[in-house]
Each structure stands twice: as C-alpha cells, then as structure tokens.
Amino acid sequence: MILSAGNLGLSGRLNGISCSLSSGRITAICGPNGAGKSSLLACLAGLLEQEVGEVSLDGRSLASMRPNERAQAIGYLPQVPQVAWDVSVETLVALGRVPWPGSGSAEVESALAAMDLAALRHRPMSRLSGGERARVLLARVLAGEPQWLLADEPLASLDLAHAQAIMARFRAEADRGRGVIVVLHDLAAAMNHADRVIVLENGAIVADGPPELALAEKVVARVWQIKANWLGEPGAKALAIAN
Amino acid sequence: MTRLNLTLLILLALAVPLSLLAGQVWIDPFHPALPNATTILMQLRLPRAVLALAVGGGLGAAGAAMQGYLRNPLADPGLFGIAPCAALGAVLSFWTGFAASAFTLPLFALLGAGSAMALLGLIAGRDGGVATFTLAGMMLASLAGALMSLAISLSPTPFALSEIVTWLMGALADRSWRDVWIAVPGALLGIALLRASGRGLDALLLGEPVARSLGIDPRRLQWLLIAGVGLTVGSGVAVAGIIGFVGLVVPHLVRPLTDRRPSQLIIPSALAGALLLLCADVVCRLIPLAGGELRLGIALSLIGAPFFLMLLLRMRRGLSDDGGWA
Numbered sequence: 001m002i003l004s005a006g007n008l009g010l011s012g013r014l015n016g017i018s019c020s021l022s023s024g025r026i027t028a029i030c031g032p033n034g035a036g037k038s039s040l041l042a043c044l045a046g047l048l049e050q051e052v053g054e055v056s057l058d059g060r061s062l063a064s065m066r067p068n069e070r071a072q073a074i075g076y077l078p079q080v081p082q083v084a085w086d087v088s089v090e091t092l093v094a095l096g097r098v099p100w101p102g103s104g105s106a107e108v109e110s111a112l113a114a115m116d117l118a119a120l121r122h123r124p125m126s127r128l129s130g131g132e133r134a135r136v137l138l139a140r141v142l143a144g145e146p147q148w149l150l151a152d153e154p155l156a157s158l159d160l161a162h163a164q165a166i167m168a169r170f171r172a173e174a175d176r177g178r179g180v181i182v183v184l185h186d187l188a189a190a191m192n193h194a195d196r197v198i199v200l201e202n203g204a205i206v207a208d209g210p211p212e213l214a215l216a217e218k219v220v221a222r223v224w225q226i227k228a229n230w231l232g233e234p235g236a237k238a239l240a241i242a243n
Numbered sequence: 244m245t246r247l248n249l250t251l252l253i254l255l256a257l258a259v260p261l262s263l264l265a266g267q268v269w270i271d272p273f274h275p276a277l278p279n280a281t282t283i284l285m286q287l288r289l290p291r292a293v294l295a296l297a298v299g300g301g302l303g304a305a306g307a308a309m310q311g312y313l314r315n316p317l318a319d320p321g322l323f324g325i326a327p328c329a330a331l332g333a334v335l336s337f338w339t340g341f342a343a344s345a346f347t348l349p350l351f352a353l354l355g356a357g358s359a360m361a362l363l364g365l366i367a368g369r370d371g372g373v374a375t376f377t378l379a380g381m382m383l384a385s386l387a388g389a390l391m392s393l394a395i396s397l398s399p400t401p402f403a404l405s406e407i408v409t410w411l412m413g414a415l416a417d418r419s420w421r422d423v424w425i426a427v428p429g430a431l432l433g434i435a436l437l438r439a440s441g442r443g444l445d446a447l448l449l450g451e452p453v454a455r456s457l458g459i460d461p462r463r464l465q466w467l468l469i470a471g472v473g474l475t476v477g478s479g480v481a482v483a484g485i486i487g488f489v490g491l492v493v494p495h496l497v498r499p500l501t502d503r504r505p506s507q508l509i510i511p512s513a514l515a516g517a518l519l520l521l522c523a524d525v526v527c528r529l530i531p532l533a534g535g536e537l538r539l540g541i542a543l544s545l546i547g548a549p550f551f552l553m554l555l556l557r558m559r560r561g562l563s564d565d566g567g568w569a
Contacts, residue, residue, distance in 0.1 A: 047455050071458030078456075081449040084314035085503040098446050098457040140449075144457075 001058055001147055003044060003074075003179060009052030013039040015203035017053075021196075023147060023179035026170055028190035030183075030215070031200035032224055037183045038079070038152050040200065044181060045076040045150045057148075071099035075146035077138060079153045083125045089136050090121040096143030104143070111143035114169065131162035138166060148179040155186055167193045191215050191230065191237050199223055245507075247500050251514035255296070255521070262295075262521050263288045266528045267536075290423050291415050295524045296517040297423070298415070298483045301430035301475030303516020304509050306490025307497070308437040311444035311505025312468055313377060316554070319491040320476045323469070324383025328359030329480035330411060331387040331394075337407045338394045348410075349425045349481035356477025359383050360469050373451060376465055413484035413540025415524050422482040429478025434513050436471035440464055441506025448504070486540050488547025489516050495554065 004020040013036045021027050021044075029037045042048035043055055046062040055062045062070055075096070083092065093111055097104035112118050115135040120128070128136065134154065141149060149170065155163040167189060170180045174195070184190045190197050190211055197214035199207035201223050207214040212234075220228050220239070227242040244252075263284055264270045270280050277283070305320040313322070320326055332355020333348055341347040366379040391411075398404035443464035446454035455461065479486065493516045494508055501507045520539075523546070527537045 042452070045456055047452055066458075067455070067460050068458035071456060074456070076453065076456035078450070078452050081453055084311075084448050084450075085498075085505070087448065087503045091502050091504060092448070095445060095448060095457070098442060098459070101442070137449075 001179060003055070003057055003148055003181075005040070005044060005053065005055050007053040008040070008043055008050045008055070010036075010039055010043070010048070010050050010203075013203050014043065014050065017200075017203070017205055019198060019205065019208065021179060021181060024174055024177050025195040026174050026180045026182065026193060027196045027198065028182050028184045028194035028211070029198050029200065030185070030187060030190050035200040036203040037200055039203075041150055041152050041181065041183050045074050046070045047076065068099050071146075072144070073146055074148045074150060075141035075144050077141045077149070077151040077154055079156060081137070086124045086126045088122050088124055089117055089128070092125060092136055093117070093139045093143050096140040099144055107145055108143045111139040114142055114172075115139040130157055131159060134158055134162060134166060138169065142169075142173070146178070148181070149173055150181045152183045153185060154182060155184065155189060163189065187215055187220065188237060188239050191239075192235055245511075247497070247511050248514060251511060251518060255514060255518055258518060258521050259292055259296075262292050262525045265525050286419070290420050291418055291524065292521060293423050294415050294418050294426055294482060295521040297426040297430040298479040298486065299489055299520025300513040300517040301426075301433055301479050302486065302489040302520070303493040303497075304434045304437045304513035305472045305475045306492075306516070307494040307505065307508040307512035308440060308444060308468060308471060309490065310494050311508065312440075312447065312464075313373065314447060314450075316495065317491070319488075320472055321384060321487070321490070322377065323359070323363060323380035323472055323476075324385075324387060325356050325359045325363075325380075325473050326476045326480050326485065327384045327387035327391070329353070329356035329477045330485050331355050331391050332358075333410060333480065333484070334391050334394050334407050337403050337410065338398065340399075340403070346421070349422070352481035353425075353429075353477055355387075356473050356480065359387070360473040360477075363469050364466065372461070373447075409538075410484045411540075412538035413486040413543075414527075414538050415483055415520075416527075416536060416539075418482060426478045426482045429474040429481075433471045433474030433476075433478070434509070436467050436474065438506075438509050440467040440471060441504075441509055443467070444505035484540060486520070486543055488543045488551070489520060492547050492550050493519060495550075 001023040002020055006018050008014050008017040017040060029040060031037050039048060043050050046055065057073060094104065094108045096111065097107060112121055115138060117135060117139055120132060154166050158166065170182065171193065174180045194211050196209065197211045198205055199214050199219060206223060207219045217229060220226065229240045229242065230237050231240050232238050264272065266288065268283060270277065302320060309318045309320055309322060310316055329352045332351040336348045336351035341351065362383060363379055395404065395407055398407065443454065443459045446457040446459045494512045497511045497515050498508055501511060523542050524539055527539050527542050530537045
C-alpha cells in the first residue's frame with residue numbers, strides 16, 4: 001500500500017512537498033523546530049487540509065474518502081494529548097474502535113496485550129506514569145488495527161527503556177505489513193530504527209533516503225547548524241556533538 | 244440496560260406515585276378519596292410530574308452532552324445561548340402582551356430557542372471547531388441577557404414587569420396537559436439526538452484532532468448538539484422558565500457511577516435529572532411560603548450554588564475525581 005503526497009502546499013508551513021511512502025516500513029520525518037513536520041504528518045493523516053496538492057492512499061484521494069473509511073485505514077497518535085475525563089486504561093484503549101461500530105473486544109484485548117497493559121486495564125489514566133501513559137495511547141491506536149500508523153513525537157518525555165519499547169512496537173507493526181510514519185526529534189532513534197528518513201527544512205524536503213544518507217553528518221551540519229559525528233555500529237549509533 | 248439506569252428507573256417508578264400524593268392537600272390512597280381528588284391528580288399533579296420528568300430529563304442529558312463536548316466539568320446547557328434566547332422569546336411575549344394567549348408564551352420561547360439554534364449553526368457550524376462554537380454560544384447568551392435586561396427595564400406596565408420576573412424564576416406550578424404536549428416531544432427527541440452524539444463525544448476525550456482521526460465529522464457532531472440541546476432546553480424553558488444547575492450538577496453526581504465516557508453519561512443524567520426535578524418540585528410544594536410556594540428555579544439554585552462552590556474548591560485542591568485535571 002502506498003500513501004503519497006503530491007506537491008503539498010500550506011502557507012507558511014509546507015512548500016511543495018511530494019513523497020510516496022510504502023507500508024511495511026518505518027519512515028521517520030525529522031527536521032528542526034518549525035520545519036513543518038507535524039503539519040506534514042497531519043496532512044498525511046487527512047486532518048489538515050492543504051491549500052495546494054493532494055494526499056492519496058493507493059491512488060485514492062484522502063479528501064474523497066468518508067471520514068470513517070479514512071479512520072479505519074489511518075491511525076493517528078498526536079503529541080501527548082490531554083485526556084478530558086479520568087477513564088480507565090481499558091476504556092481509553094477501546095476508543096480506538098470508534099471507527100468500527102459494533103465490534104472490537106478481541107482487538108482491544110490484543111492491543112492491551114501488545115503493549116503489556118493487561119495488569120493495568122482497570123487503572124485510571126491519572127494514576128499512570130509518563131511511560132505507562134505513552135503505552136496506553138499507542139495501544140488506543142493499535143486497537144483500531146489501521147493499515148497506517150502516524151505518530152507525532154511519540155518518544156517525547158520518555159525514558160530510554162520506554163522509548164526503546166515504543167520503537168520496538170513500531171518495528172513489529174511494520175513487520176506485520178503496516179506503514180509506520182513517525183515524527184522524531186531524536187536523530188539517533190531515527191538513525192537506528194527507521195528504514196527511511198525524510199528531512200524537512202522551512203517546509204520543504206532537503207534530504208530523503210536511508211538514514212545513513214538522509215542523516216549524514218553534512219546534512220545534520222547544514223540543517224541543524226551543529227557539528228556532529230555519528231559514533232557506534234549500525235543499529236546502535238549515537239550522535240556526538242562537537243564543541 | 245445498565246444497572247445504574249435500572250436503579251434510576253426503579254427510583255423514578257417509586258417517586259412518581261409518591262409525588263402525586265404529596266402537596267398542600269395530601270391524598271391518602273388507602274382511605275376514601277377527597278371529592279376532588281381525581282381532578283387534583285389528573286389535572287394538576289400528573290401533568291406537573293410529567294413536566295418535571297421531561298424538563299429535568301432534558302436538562303440532565305443536555306448538561307452531560309455539553310460537558311462532554313466542551314471537555315469541561317463546569318459547562319452547562321446555558322453556555323450555548325439557547326436557554327437565554329428561549330427566555331428572551333418568553334420575555335418578549337410578556338412585553339408585547341401576547342403572553343395572555345395560552346400558546347403564545349411557549350411559542351415565543353420556542354422561536355427564541357430556534358433562532359439561537361439557527362444563529363449558532365450559521366456562525367459556528369462551518370469550521371466545526373469547538374472554540375468558535377463555544378464563543379458563538381457565549382456571545383448569544385450575553386446578547387440575549389442584555390436584551391432581556393433592556394426589555395425588563397422598558398417594561399410597559401408594572402404588571403408585565405412582575406410577570407416577567409416571576410416567570411424567569413422558573414416553576415412547574417399551575418401547568419396543564421397543554422404544556423406537557425409542548426415539552427415531552429421536544430425532550431424525548433432532544434435526548435435521542437444527544438444520545439446519538441455519544442460516539443463523537445467519546446472520541447473528543449483525547450481532543451479534536453484525535454476525534455477527527457477517529458472518523459468523527461465535527462460539523463455533524465455540532466448539528467446533533469445544536470438540535471439536541473435546542474430541543475431539550477428550548478422546550479424546557481418554554482414551559483418552565485429558567486431552571487438552573489440541573490444541567491451542571493446532575494452529570495457530576497452520575498459520572499462517578501459510570502465509566503466516565505460521555506456516551507455512558509447521557510441517559511443516566513436524563514433519568515437522574517428527571518428524578519432531581521421531580522423531588523425538588525415536591526419539596527417546593529411542601530414548603531409553606533406566604534403568597535404561594537417556593538419557586539423551583541430558586542430552590543434548585545439554592546441547592547446548586549453550594550454544590551458548584553464545593554466543586555470549584557475540590558478542583559482547586561486538585562482532588563477532583565471528575566476529570567478536572569484536563
């Protein structure tokens with residue numbers, strides 16, 4: 001399955017972005033603050049209407065799809081959303097079934113198990129740690145069994161172990177054939193976990209390809225204005241920033 | 244049917260017959276009836292009880308839906324401006340003297356509610372955003388409040404002024420079956436529409452972007468709420484005047500007994516609102532007061548205001564278990 005953007009334009013945020021993303025892979029969108037990463041992700045999810053261009057899923061324009069049909073295909077995980085009412089973990093995860101009226105307890109159980117939340121199922125959301133909360137919010141998206149998982153900064157404010165667990169889940173979902181698109185500030189996470197990295201600057205794509213090329217030291221120096229070196233082995237690289 | 248709904252239905256089934264017996268004239272079902280007992284029951288107390296159920300049920304459901312939509316435990320049905328506009332319509336019927344005709348007062352109030360619904364749809368219904376919608380509602384409420392004050396200050400006769408002020412206090416006294424036929428269809432249809440909005444309100448639990456990503460059409464949700472709140476609140480104000488705090492208090496009382504999803508709160512809030520208004524109306528009938536009985540709107544405000552204060556204090560202390568941490 002292919003999710004593609006054709007010449008997306010949004011005043012002040014996106015400037016003629018075109019890309020074609022394949023399912024079964026993790027695609028990371030990186031870039032400095034204000035580069036347009038979240039706007040691009042929201043357009044790809046069909047949540048933000050671009051002024052120019054089109055987003056299409058397997059050749060069908062997202063704008064022409066019914067909202068429910070789009071929601072069944074694309075799951076969206078925003079940056080740390082506020083939970084309005086102090087519902088239980090199980091109730092929140094079950095919200096992922098909203099696009100599928102009249103079905104869902106097996107999928108909710110499966111999502112709870114996938115994120116290791118079975119023991120916390122009756123706990124109110126207010127009594128979770130930041131890491132547990134992140135797992136619950138991802139489980140909510142998984143419960144909808146979407147073909148595409150779009151996540152905006154899913155590692156923000158997570159410790160290393162939880163960040164690793166979230167990225168491992170993304171890998172498992174990609175291996176099951178889902179498309180995973182993640183906005184990441186952590187360049188090392190993108191380098192180590194993504195199959196493809198798209199680097200944005202001022203609303204335009206400035207690098208696109210395998211992480212070793214898209215996040216090469218010269219790209220990092222040009223886009224982020226820092227001098228940095230990649231250390232370590234493939235799959236376990238770290239970015240050392242030079243003074 | 245959930246256990247909570249069943250419990251509330253049983254309580255209502257007990258409360259309705261008891262409410263028919265209570266009043267300034269008590270009716271003893273086990274002894275020979277008063278000569279005019281049938282008239283009192285069928286023409287005064289039964290319509291009054293049915294009205295309490297319809298108005299209380301509508302306000303309870305509207306309050307639950309509003310709190311779910313605005314993701315705020317302090318929201319109440321008046322925020323959309325529909326209740327103030329309905330009240331403005333009623334005030335204008337007094338002001339112009341048309342209220343003397345039996346159907347004109349509720350008709351004016353329903354026209355006021357309908358105008359508010361249409362204006363809300365025109366102003367806010369295009370982008371589907373919660374913030375624009377809420378601001379439009381608050382603007383309408385403020386405008387209707389100002390126009391009501393103007394109408395009161397320019398009241399043509401002291402008699403009209405007195406009628407307006409008394410009516411605004413809210414009451415179910417001296418209502419007839421005619422009022423029942425106005426209130427009940429609006430309340431039932433409105434509650435059904437609000438119940439239909441439950442899925443969208445649940446999706447809003449994580450905010451507007453997530454709700455849209457879950458396939459919720461924000462404009463459809465707004466229209467359901469405009470129509471649902473308009474019908475329940477508009478028909479309630481048309482027959483009973485302004486009755487505050489039911490829409491605010493009842494969802495808070497019921498929420499801890501549910502899983503806290505807005506969709507699961509609407510029907511229990513309707514049943515609990517009906518029960519609260521029925522009981523409050525009986526209390527009003529039983530309290531001796533020179534010159535008549537305690538006005539229902541005043542009684543509920545006397546109960547509701549301390550509750551509201553308690554809620555604010557709990558939220559300030561961070562102890563609210565009603566989701567005030569959003």
